[in-house]
Amino acid sequence: MTPTLPRRPLIVDTTLREGEQFAAAHFSPEQKLRLARALDAFGVEYLEHTSPVASPGSERDLRALVGLGLSARVVTHVRCHEDDVRRALDCGADGVNLLFGTSAVLREASHGRSVEGLLADALAAIRLAQNAGVEVRFSCEDAFRTETADLLRVYTAVDACGVDRVGVADTVGVATPREVERLVGTVRAAVRCDIEFHGHNDGGCAVANAAAAFEAGATHLNVTVLGIGERNGIAPLSGLIARLYLSNPALVGAYDLAALPALDALVAEMVGVNIPFNACITGETAFTHKAGLHTNAVLREPRAYEALDPGVFGRERHLLSGSRLTGRHAVAHRAAGLGVHLSPADLRRLTAQVKAAADAGALADAELDALILAFAGTLPAPTALASNA
Amino acid sequence: MTPTLPRRPLIVDTTLREGEQFAAAHFSPEQKLRLARALDAFGVEYLEHTSPVASPGSERDLRALVGLGLSARVVTHVRCHEDDVRRALDCGADGVNLLFGTSAVLREASHGRSVEGLLADALAAIRLAQNAGVEVRFSCEDAFRTETADLLRVYTAVDACGVDRVGVADTVGVATPREVERLVGTVRAAVRCDIEFHGHNDGGCAVANAAAAFEAGATHLNVTVLGIGERNGIAPLSGLIARLYLSNPALVGAYDLAALPALDALVAEMVGVNIPFNACITGETAFTHKAGLHTNAVLREPRAYEALDPGVFGRERHLLSGSRLTGRHAVAHRAAGLGVHLSPADLRRLTAQVKAAADAGALADAELDALILAFAGTLPAPTALASNA
Numbered sequence: 106m107t108p109t110l111p112r113r114p115l116i117v118d119t120t121l122r123e124g125e126q127f128a129a130a131h132f133s134p135e136q137k138l139r140l141a142r143a144l145d146a147f148g149v150e151y152l153e154h155t156s157p158v159a160s161p162g163s164e165r166d167l168r169a170l171v172g173l174g175l176s177a178r179v180v181t182h183v184r185c186h187e188d189d190v191r192r193a194l195d196c197g198a199d200g201v202n203l204l205f206g207t208s209a210v211l212r213e214a215s216h217g218r219s220v221e222g223l224l225a226d227a228l229a230a231i232r233l234a235q236n237a238g239v240e241v242r243f244s245c246e247d248a249f250r251t252e253t254a255d256l257l258r259v260y261t262a263v264d265a266c267g268v269d270r271v272g273v274a275d276t277v278g279v280a281t282p283r284e285v286e287r288l289v290g291t292v293r294a295a296v297r298c299d300i301e302f303h304g305h306n307d308g309g310c311a312v313a314n315a316a317a318a319f320e321a322g323a324t325h326l327n328v329t330v331l332g333i334g335e336r337n338g339i340a341p342l343s344g345l346i347a348r349l350y351l352s353n354p355a356l357v358g359a360y361d362l363a364a365l366p367a368l369d370a371l372v373a374e375m376v377g378v379n380i381p382f383n384a385c386i387t388g389e390t391a392f393t394h395k396a397g398l399h400t401n402a403v404l405r406e407p408r409a410y411e412a413l414d415p416g417v418f419g420r421e422r423h424l425l426s427g428s429r430l431t432g433r434h435a436v437a438h439r440a441a442g443l444g445v446h447l448s449p450a451d452l453r454r455l456t457a458q459v460k461a462a463a464d465a466g467a468l469a470d471a472e473l474d475a476l477i478l479a480f481a482g483t484l485p486a487p488t489a490l491a492s493n494a
Numbered sequence: 495m496t497p498t499l500p501r502r503p504l505i506v507d508t509t510l511r512e513g514e515q516f517a518a519a520h521f522s523p524e525q526k527l528r529l530a531r532a533l534d535a536f537g538v539e540y541l542e543h544t545s546p547v548a549s550p551g552s553e554r555d556l557r558a559l560v561g562l563g564l565s566a567r568v569v570t571h572v573r574c575h576e577d578d579v580r581r582a583l584d585c586g587a588d589g590v591n592l593l594f595g596t597s598a599v600l601r602e603a604s605h606g607r608s609v610e611g612l613l614a615d616a617l618a619a620i621r622l623a624q625n626a627g628v629e630v631r632f633s634c635e636d637a638f639r640t641e642t643a644d645l646l647r648v649y650t651a652v653d654a655c656g657v658d659r660v661g662v663a664d665t666v667g668v669a670t671p672r673e674v675e676r677l678v679g680t681v682r683a684a685v686r687c688d689i690e691f692h693g694h695n696d697g698g699c700a701v702a703n704a705a706a707a708f709e710a711g712a713t714h715l716n717v718t719v720l721g722i723g724e725r726n727g728i729a730p731l732s733g734l735i736a737r738l739y740l741s742n743p744a745l746v747g748a749y750d751l752a753a754l755p756a757l758d759a760l761v762a763e764m765v766g767v768n769i770p771f772n773a774c775i776t777g778e779t780a781f782t783h784k785a786g787l788h789t790n791a792v793l794r795e796p797r798a799y800e801a802l803d804p805g806v807f808g809r810e811r812h813l814l815s816g817s818r819l820t821g822r823h824a825v826a827h828r829a830a831g832l833g834v835h836l837s838p839a840d841l842r843r844l845t846a847q848v849k850a851a852a853d854a855g856a857l858a859d860a861e862l863d864a865l866i867l868a869f870a871g872t873l874p875a876p877t878a879l880a881s882n883a
Contacts (some may be wrong), residue, residue: 283706
């Protein structure tokens with residue numbers, strides 16, 4: 106009997122659309138194709154590209170992306186204008202991700218249309234795409250500042266029209282995970298089609314909100330590599346992977362997890378930012394242990410202070426032994442590596458020396474080793490360096 | 495009548511304890527005092543410092559910190575050893591933040607003690623601190639991997655002993671906001687004392703989890719500036735402030751919000767990292783708008799794509815007009831600034847020229863202005879530059 110697999114979210118990577126809206130991002134045609142190949146090899150199910158009407162280069166690049174023949178489906182983000190949809194179809198996109206701002210503030214400040222007016226435009230755009238046989242998503246921008254009655258009117262209308270999915274977008278990053286659960290759950294009960302979630306990070310909850318959307322019934326989740334996007338961005342791929350893996354590794358079993366560090370490094374270089382020190386999985390020190398209480402336990406059992414195994418993600422564990430926060434076990438471990446084995450009393454004295462020296466600044470490995478060897482040199486011969494033969 | 499203020503969380507900043515456990519952090523005595531003064535001026539209610547037993551410098555620095563006489567209470571993070579508590583008391587700390595690892599994996603890999611054994615140590619340490627009249631917090635490390643029955647046994651025992659607060663720590667960053675709500679809610683129902691929450695970011699949910707803890711009844715929340723800490727850190731101050739402000743500005747009305755950018759910059763410089771591009775509020779582009787759909791609406795009404803007003807936080811709004819994603823309104827706004835006013839048809843032609851030029855790379859402001867002025871030069875005289883007089 107085949108074991109039952111858990112329901113898992115499909116990843117819509119929008120680095121080539123939302124990510125391009127990051128202030129510092131400008132992808133060359135070659136960069137876009139390189140990144141698309143890397144994301145396809147990683148295993149994301151969808152790649153979203155900027156609308157072909159954005160600029161001549163955007164149209165050229167979308168055509169080239171479609172031409173790669175990747176496993177991932179190539180979709181493009183287009184306004185509910187029939188001309189825009191026609192251009193997307195002409196480029197050969199596998200799907201159109203339609204959107205419309207439905208909140209009062211966007212209706213007034215952005216397009217000046219009523220919900221009825223935009224729904225008429227949306228249905229025309231949807232039918233045009235459906236007639237061409239491509240996948241259709243329709244998203245309400247700024248869903249969390251939209252009246253729920255308006256949202257449901259729009260979602261049920263486009264669902265009745267047969268869209269593949271509706272999109273719930275936290276466009277300005279205001280939602281809490283609980284609010285996401287509530288709204289996605291409400292939409293889940295109201296439509297038959299799939300549900301996509303897109304959430305910004307203005308309130309620091311982009312990863313938690315994406316995971317909450319999945320829990321509440323969303324089928325597709327938007328991410329970008331590193332989380333780049335308008336303002337301070339959306340859910341980062343590595344962050345979402347970390348969160349889902351912690352809940353159940355099978356949720357992300359379809360992806361090449363060890364490729365995450367290279368993916369994040371690739372985009373960081375392309376857009377000229379550093380990988381944030383606090384990035385999940387790929388942050389430089391995400392698997393570095395420092396305080397003595399931590400290094401002590403990790404030497405015995407890494408799981409003590411590691412919920413994620415670095416090896417799964419192509420990373421390595423590091424233990425810092427030369428800081429003033431170090432502990433006896435970390436010092437003993439470092440000493441043992443030099444062939445120095447100490448009595449408990451000597452280890453306490455040496456650790457105190459290391460801490461006092463490190464008060465002026467953490468010791469580099471070479472400095473720590475020199476201190477250990479100098480200490481060992483003061484001890485009676487057989488005690489130290491015994492096993493160095 | 496005085497208006498009823500909402501229940502609000504108290505902030506325990508632990509940059510000088512958890513933050514010091516960040517791999518790259520080593521604060522000099524002068525840096526610690528400078529940072530403590532800045533955090534006190536910002537308005538945090540508590541400053542947590544490394545245990546005075548960690549190193550001679552740690553004890554010296556804790557004494558100096560206490561000596562500043564700040565408004566914030568100075569607490570220190572100490573093991574449940576009576577000697578450690580005595581040292582903290584001797585340094586003059588306003589409180590001791592006691593901790594003990596209660597999960598099976600920490601009991602085995604860290605201290606090898608039973609729950610009964612550690613509870614006996616904890617009660618002795620608590621009584622010692624209480625007799626000295628200082629504030630006492632007792633925290634269960636790794637609470638989310640601890641049996642709930644064990645947790646409640648410990649929390650109710652220390653609550654009965656009269657601690658000021660219990661701490662719920664997501665030490666390895668495994669919890670979801672929903673799990674935090676559930677556990678903090680359970681603890682809230684079981685104890686009379688205050689509840690402190692401390693959550694790591696391994697799963698990308700540190701901010702969401704801290705906010706969820708508050709919603710469920712936590713009274714004190716741990717943060718560090720930038721979120722620095724072991725591995726990839728804990729909830730960042732700016733992120734927590736952003737999240738709470740979005741829910742209700744009154745929750746953070748006690749703090750000097752405009753000081754956040756300088757605080758983040760100060761710590762970034764001290765520990766040698768960049769402020770993450772995706773940091774809430776203080777990320778370089780947190781208030782930068784790029785796509786035409788966004789800049790169009792923001793020119794009319796900033797709230798359209800801004801849930802947070804940059805002015806409240808000492809930041810400024812930026813609109814990028816020279817990318818291939820730009821829109822007519824952004825170009826028109828830039829042109830108007832140069833005294834160039836265009837007909838709708840001319841504006842469409844100019845915008846198309848800007849987009850085509852920007853396909854090779856975003857135009858700097860000077861390049862965009864040159865392009866606008868060159869375009870205006872091709873038009874009949876009264877149409878352009880009319881109002882430049």
